Amino acid sequence: MIGLGLGLSLGLAGRVGGINPRLKATIEKVQAAATAYNGNNPIELADMSSPPTLTFATTHDAALTVRANYGLNPAQMLVSPGRKYVRNSGAGQNRLYVAGPNLMPSAGDLNGLGATAYTPNLPNVGEGTAPYRLGIKTASPNVEFQIPNTTADLRYYLIVDGRYVSRAGFKPTVGAAGAVETYTKISFGSSAMRTIELELQSGNGPLLNISVEAGYTIAAADPRPLKAIFYGDSQVEAYSHGANTAGENYFWSPMGLSNQIALMLGAACENAAIGGTGFLTRGGSNNRNNILQSMDYSLADEAWDIIFLCLSQNDPWVGNSAGVRANFRASVEKARAAHPQALIVILGSYWSGASAWLSTMETELFAEAATYNDVGIITVPRTTKAGGAPITGTGYVGATNGSGNSDVLISGDASHLTFSTNPAQSGHTVLAASDTAQLRTKIAALLA
Numbered sequence: 001m002i003g004l005g006l007g008l009s010l011g012l013a014g015r016v017g018g019i020n021p022r023l024k025a026t027i028e029k030v031q032a033a034a035t036a037y038n039g040n041n042p043i044e045l046a047d048m049s050s051p052p053t054l055t056f057a058t059t060h061d062a063a064l065t066v067r068a069n070y071g072l073n074p075a076q077m078l079v080s081p082g083r084k085y086v087r088n089s090g091a092g093q094n095r096l097y098v099a100g101p102n103l104m105p106s107a108g109d110l111n112g113l114g115a116t117a118y119t120p121n122l123p124n125v126g127e128g129t130a131p132y133r134l135g136i137k138t139a140s141p142n143v144e145f146q147i148p149n150t151t152a153d154l155r156y157y158l159i160v161d162g163r164y165v166s167r168a169g170f171k172p173t174v175g176a177a178g179a180v181e182t183y184t185k186i187s188f189g190s191s192a193m194r195t196i197e198l199e200l201q202s203g204n205g206p207l208l209n210i211s212v213e214a215g216y217t218i219a220a221a222d223p224r225p226l227k228a229i230f231y232g233d234s235q236v237e238a239y240s241h242g243a244n245t246a247g248e249n250y251f252w253s254p255m256g257l258s259n260q261i262a263l264m265l266g267a268a269c270e271n272a273a274i275g276g277t278g279f280l281t282r283g284g285s286n287n288r289n290n291i292l293q294s295m296d297y298s299l300a301d302e303a304w305d306i307i308f309l310c311l312s313q314n315d316p317w318v319g320n321s322a323g324v325r326a327n328f329r330a331s332v333e334k335a336r337a338a339h340p341q342a343l344i345v346i347l348g349s350y351w352s353g354a355s356a357w358l359s360t361m362e363t364e365l366f367a368e369a370a371t372y373n374d375v376g377i378i379t380v381p382r383t384t385k386a387g388g389a390p391i392t393g394t395g396y397v398g399a400t401n402g403s404g405n406s407d408v409l410i411s412g413d414a415s416h417l418t419f420s421t422n423p424a425q426s427g428h429t430v431l432a433a434s435d436t437a438q439l440r441t442k443i444a445a446l447l448a
Helices: 002-009 021-036 257-265 293-297 317-336 359-371 427-444
Strands: 053-057 066-070 083-086 094-097 131-138 142-148 155-161 183-189 194-203 209-212 226-231 267-271 306-310 342-345 378-379
Touching: 021 257, 021 342, 021 427, 094 131, 226 257, 226 293, 257 267, 257 306, 257 427, 267 306, 293 317, 306 317, 317 342, 317 359, 342 359, 342 427, 359 378, 378 427
Parallel strands: 226 267, 226 306, 306 342, 342 378
Antiparallel strands: 053 183, 066 209, 083 094, 131 194, 142 183, 142 209, 155 194
16 A cells, blocks of 8 residues: 555554654654643633733834834744745835735735745735734733734734733724724733734734833743644635624634644644645636645745644545545645654544535545554544534524534535634634544544
């Protein structure tokens, strides 16, 4: 078998032929992080009980005279893994952009910004929703983030000392003539060393400056112990389709399932998913990269501890299952060859309510993964999960039928997971919780 041969050649045959020492070290690191962050992460902890005061303005607070800029002071900030791009907009205004395989020129793609230093060149296709996080430590009572060109419909998020200020996020206000409140000031009312993380998505940015009071410093936040990358379709990308339960229609990628899973495991993550694609399907009139193709643009960005490969609802399993299977195997093998030290996690089909064949795809591709006999490949079932799938029924928001929780967990377009200002009703939160619970159990047993 091809898969078994690959596993043996890399020394990854697990209980059959021993474990690659680098993979074993990663497993031990992931086990420790998954245990330490179990219940001790922004997703599972309640929001801050006494949150700071946030004020929004179109001008800088001149009283905050100590300033840092990622382009000029990168050592003073911790930025989530993946590609970065710093553009000098003149007068020393070095702006931090996130760059990835799914950014369009209109959303800050490197080609649109004039960059030529990346190989391979980034394609100009897909939605530009990839989130990123920037973290600092400071004791200043007041901290200001400058986020120019912010779009009013795109929320951003703040985490202070491991808790969300509000997981509903924050929206800038657009005033007369399109003026945007691009300065967010966080006021704590007292001095104490705090870790402050700003979660953005590409439509929010770029980030320009961070300012604090005179006499205080800005230092990089401590990194989370793990690095993870996610490949998949729009469910993973977390592009919003249809309104959430509050009647809003926003990009919510920082609260998407990939970010939630990563935070619950103690990982920083890069979201390399592209809407409309799969292992085979390219979407967007075939002008996007599928999962196998897009790996060329981001797989080498970091020494990943975990690589997530997520089954897609877009792959035509009934009509072209052989092609999906071949590209799935090629994706697994590309991930393992590039990162013999990494865990490879395969997430199942998210919902079979509208298409029962997704359960068949999950069963058969998981069987393909098993042929590698690689202890570092973990499968996480969804539609075939023991005890029942996390999302059930055939209804959805706006067309409920009482057949299951899909009435509130599938959005009004009858295809995507819901977002909500009430996290308990978010499809992303429910699915992320199910995936993470299984992962913690399986990770804990890897070296048993």
